[in-house]
Amino acid sequence: MAEAQIAEDRPAAGRIQRLGSVLGRFGLASLSSAIVSVSHLAVQLFSIHHLGTTAIGTLAFLLVIIQFGYSLSNALVSTPYTIAVNQGEDADARRFDFFFPVNLLLAASQGLICAAIAWATASPLAALLFGLAGTFSLIRWFGRSNAYAHHAPMRAARSDLAYAGTIIIGLIVAMRTGASLPAIGAMLVAASLIGMLPFGLAFLRRHGAMSPGRALSAYRPVWREQSAWTLVGVLSTEATSNSHSYIVTLLAGPTAFAPIAVGMLFFRPVNVCITALTQLERPRMTRAVARGDHDAAIKSERMFLAALILLWLGTCVVAAIVLEVFPGLILKPTLDHRAVIIAVALCALLSLVQCVQTPMSVMTQARRAFRPLAAQSLRSCGVGVVAVTLLIVLGADPVLSIGGVVLSQLVMMLGIWRLDRQWRRTQRVEG
Template identity: 35%
Template sequence: MAQFALSLVLLRVLDIGAFGSFSFLLIVSQLSWGVWGALFCAPLPILLTAGDVASRRRLLRSLFTTNLLGAGLAFMLFLPLGIVAGVAPGGAALFAASAALALLRWFARAHAYATGRPLRATASDLAYSLVLLAGLVLILLARTADLEMAFTTLLLGAVAGLLPFGRDYLVSQFTGMSWRDLPGYRAVWRQFAGWSLLGVVTTEATANSHVYIVTLVYGPEGFAPIAASTLLVRPMNVAMNALTEFERARMARQIGDGQIGQAAASVRFFRWVLVTGWIANVLAAGALLYYGPRLVFPPQYSMPFLVTAAALWMAVVAVRLLRTPESALLQSAGAFRPLALASVASSGISVVAVAILLAVSGPLWSIGGILIGELAFAGWIWRQTRLWVASAMLRSASSPDSVIPARAAGCGTASP
């Protein structure tokens, strides 16, 4: 939520082009969190419980090594991307460093959850949020900001967020790297990460293809009004991701204990919680747009555009939240392949629909392409979940003592 508050303040103090650049790069950074979840976080709970102690240590060293090397590669990719997005080289370097350290923090959070130290992850989130809020206060006092100040705030937040994991963890992460451990990651890739990564990338295409297409065609200035409108549904997206992480771990335990009926009941309860949150979000956004839109949105942002975009986003989020519980269930069961196949199909539909609507009606209605892709994704997810639950119930009934393996408990991956 601190990142959401920072975006709200920057909306007021940055010009349209700079806010568009910031929002675009923030979305790219958040995509990298999902990629990291697939490559490194999702396998953690399984690798820390499988095999003997020696093999677990080898695989963990391999993950630490590839995680650090990958963060370095991410920095080298983020730096030119920031420059292409219109940020000065100094600001682009700050963004690249903050995004790379955020990936290391993301892995550390997953490691804390997987090793039974959730308070460290909570402390990390708190430290990160406090630094962002401090930067936000400084921006408010100065009544001005630039992209360098915004990315410096994110960088300091990422550094502060790493400290709560402790000296032993940081030493293992930053000094325990060995090139000899790199080949060990091949087994992780083959067994876990491949399908999960495909799912993350194609889910991103389903959910955010308009970000890349609109920015490519119209530049950061053309994307900025859409980015501003997404702030109205950001609280629901934040809540959905946080609740998914919690519910996915609970479903994984239920599946691991063979309690398929309880896992299915958790899906229904999770959906009702999300629907309640969505209704609250709709009422709050409607009240803001009706009674005081200029409290948040500067005059350069068109009100008719914002109202229409808000309605479209509310529809997108409604479809997304209705299929999120089933996505969490399939992740908990380790069913990455059907998830990936679902997102592959929906991503193609979404990209084509966004491109057509952008060409015909401009950036605003490109959001409709995301809605079409989400509908296709939801339909496939619901079907795959029905098939999995029926199959799991049948296996459980035919072999009451069997335990169905849970695959993704406690991982901080983004939810497809």
């Protein structure tokens, strides 16, 4: 009897040990990323209670653009840099300094786009501040990627904590002095600048290590081999994931986008953590694949998935509690409450699909299968853009446009799953 009890306890103990391993491995990156997400959530909650409906939609759209910038940085700079410096034990990081000026060009481009959007929808002052926020946010983001690429996660964590702390202090001050869209832009500028301090002056100086022309010339082989296909994938993925954001804002305006933006609030932390954990796990997968340790790469993929599912479940619990017990935190009289509830439910489904898809996608990148990944992304992009556009043009409630995005992400997930299964079968045959 005692032996049977011990045998029953072993699987439970194993599950607890595996859960502890997942939490320990991703705890630091998850915690610091979650704190950044909470600060962004606080900004948008603050905007809901202190800004007009149009300003709420404008701010949410600008944050979507900044988030898109993170994806672009991952595609064009962070992923190639991480792969380059993790291909072997003796990789010399200084040979890849050309990534830094390329990152600066990308950051400046995002700043101009943010400035143009804020100019068209808000004011010149908002344009200036959000232009700077867009630029500095990408420089800080590459700093995080650089830290993870060199297996120094504490630097990235310190940056996140400094960034989030500055935003929280700014919100406390704004509660006393008054709120406006430019004031929120100023908070993001200050947070990004202070968040860059843990990376040191040497990191900033490397952005001017060579002229843009020389940097782009050195970057050209990377573009041909990796970034061109990754960029196609990112653009199509963005069109797939956020087509509702762009199409609703373009065709119906920021006011119509506001309920969708509020619904997306709960799952923004999941999106930020997906991106941050990808930075943490990509070097590990890349190095495992490069040395031929496919079992380690697959184990990494599974742990990544487990961490994301745990994060998603926790977020769903928080969303349910807030909507049931504290609805005043997220809802205000000028917003359509029914539309917000529908948006939260659809965003939960969308977030789940993204959590399942991301580890397989990162594994595919680690295997350098950029072209087939881009092909899957283009296919799902077409489905998403057509579905969302039809819903809006045919007069459906704008919030239902999220359903079109869910459909396209399902197409993407199934396509990447097929690529992942094919690769695993190949490894078993070769083994």
